[in-house]
Amino acid sequence: MSSPSALPGTPKRVLLLVYDTFAEFEVSVLITALTGTTHTLTTFGLTGGAVTSTGGLRVVPDMAIAEVDPGEFDALVVPGGEASRLLGRPELQRLVTALDRRGALLAAICGGPAVLGDAGVLDGRSFTAALAPKDRAWPGVAGRGNRLSEMVVVDGNVVTATGSSYLSFAEEVLRCLDERSDVEPLTFFREPSLG
DSSP states (O other): OOOSOOOOSOOOOEEEEETTOOOTHHHHHHHHHHHTSOOOOEEEEEOOOOOOTOOOEEEEOOOGGGGGGGGGHHHHHHHEGGGGGGTTTTHHHHHHHHHTTOEEEEEEETHHHHHHHHHTTTSEEEEEOOTTTTTTTTTGGTOOOOEEEESSSEEEEEEOOOOOHHOOOHHHHHHHHOSSOOOOHHHHSOOOOOO
């Protein structure tokens, strides 16, 4: 995956979508790991107002979606949660498709792939998601692309994962951002600290 706005090995600007019910635990490892890189993280919401995660964490986004210039960012991360509240939003669909046209990394976990599907970027691609027909966000992925029964799926500039795969998801996103296959695994989060 190569973004036209950044050369391999250069710092990337990453967008993180936050919304009421977003599953902060699915992206907390990624957020922590990004602090040890040259990449920067910017949060945004549908408005600039505070949102509350599934765990009750109150977050004030850095910007509202209306302020986001897709030409200034190299990646978008969409966490799970009650993603159905994000479907059918033209401003979000436009942002996702604009980033996709630029070749930006699109990473979504758990129910987050519904946002990508709602924008049409899963069409013709392989993906995974933690969604079933009973879920309200199901229409975002129903009939889209090639859904695989795998924990993490990478197809070009799109990375998708099931919610319980947040460590592997973080590792894959970091690999794609760094445009390297030899990025170190996040062993700090996998091995117990006994010392």
